[in-house]
Amino acid sequence: MPYENIELVKDAALAWLTIKRPKALNALNFQTLDEMDAALNDIEGDSAIGLLVISGDGPKSFVAGADISELPKLEGDSGLGAARRGQGVFARIDNLPPPAVGAGDGFALGGGCELALACDMRIASDNAVLGLPEVKLGVIPGYGGTQRLPRLVGPGFALEMVLSGRMVKADEALSVGLVNRVVPAEELEAVVRELAAQILANGPLALRAGKEAVKEGLQHPLGGGLELEARLFGSLCGTADQKEGMSAFLEKRKADFKGE
Numbered sequence: 001m002p003y004e005n006i007e008l009v010k011d012a013a014l015a016w017l018t019i020k021r022p023k024a025l026n027a028l029n030f031q032t033l034d035e036m037d038a039a040l041n042d043i044e045g046d047s048a049i050g051l052l053v054i055s056g057d058g059p060k061s062f063v064a065g066a067d068i069s070e071l072p073k074l075e076g077d078s079g080l081g082a083a084r085r086g087q088g089v090f091a092r093i094d095n096l097p098p099p100a101v102g103a104g105d106g107f108a109l110g111g112g113c114e115l116a117l118a119c120d121m122r123i124a125s126d127n128a129v130l131g132l133p134e135v136k137l138g139v140i141p142g143y144g145g146t147q148r149l150p151r152l153v154g155p156g157f158a159l160e161m162v163l164s165g166r167m168v169k170a171d172e173a174l175s176v177g178l179v180n181r182v183v184p185a186e187e188l189e190a191v192v193r194e195l196a197a198q199i200l201a202n203g204p205l206a207l208r209a210g211k212e213a214v215k216e217g218l219q220h221p222l223g224g225g226l227e228l229e230a231r232l233f234g235s236l237c238g239t240a241d242q243k244e245g246m247s248a249f250l251e252k253r254k255a256d257f258k259g260e
């Protein structure tokens with residue numbers, strides 16, 4: 001599928017998806033969501049991909065939200081359907097076997113903040129601004145923000161963001177754990193590529209299992225999560241990657257993982 005509003009670049013095990021609607025500050029119209037869905041099909045079907053990075057085009061905005069020009073016509077049923085549609089695309093990122101990193105420069109508002117929240121890790125530039133301003137439009141976040149934000153930062157700060165619509169600068173976002181790291185804007189891509197390289201140097205099966213253990217485990221009480229961890233740990237033992245990783249350590253050499 002040819003993309004108009006996104007770009008997907010695959011470089012060995014790294015997939016880099018850029019939202020490209022700079023004239024609208026990369027706002028997500030419905031076509032962009034469809035294109036993201038198609039890109040996720042591509043990524044999910046490619047077992048060579050070990051990590052997804054999502055960014056916005058240009059320094060001014062990661063994603064400034066859902067495209068507001070498409071929203072006034074929504075009524076009850078169509079609004080429900082639109083929220084479910086966007087939630088579905090973002091849930092695919094959340095549940096994607098390879099981990100996902102959001103690389104945010106500039107505005108990450110509304111659906112853009114929710115897109116960042118659907119990623120497993122968030123690296124922000126020092127000019128990033130995050131917010132859920134939907135209440136200013138007379139609605140609430142509909143792409144997962146009211147659910148993922150409190151799970152990440154706790155209900156108190158999440159409610160402040162959801163109910164005030166206040167924009168939060170990078171440093172404050174870092175202080176509450178909304179982003180993992182804040183880096184100078186001009187270093188954002190290099191830092192994300194370095195993190196990607198660190199992650200991708202590890203066992204591919206272990207990366208997928210590590211993501212599943214943390215994310216699926218959070219859906220269970222501690223006992224169930226620990227059982228899941230034990231099962232996933234066991235599933236990695238006996239793999240060629242486990243033998244290679246441990247032999248490489250003992251032989252003082254770099255591991256050559258095959259994802260098997």
Ligand code: CO8
Pocket residue numbers: 023024025027064065066067068069071079082083086107109110111112133134137140141142143
């Ligand atoms: N949608 C559509 N167009 C946008 C959006 C957006 N979210 N954000 C910016 N734009 C457009 C502007 O209209 C403008 O276009 P034009 O040049 O044609 O007038 C262009 O981008 C540049 O924007 P500004 O001139 O406004 O730039 P500023 O630097 O003055 O301001 C802001 C930047 C502060 C980011 C400002 O643009 C803004 O407040 N944008 C809206 C932010 C927002 O409210 N986002 C939340 C949207 S709602 C949402 O995300 C709901 C998600 C769940 C939906 C579930 C059901 C569908």
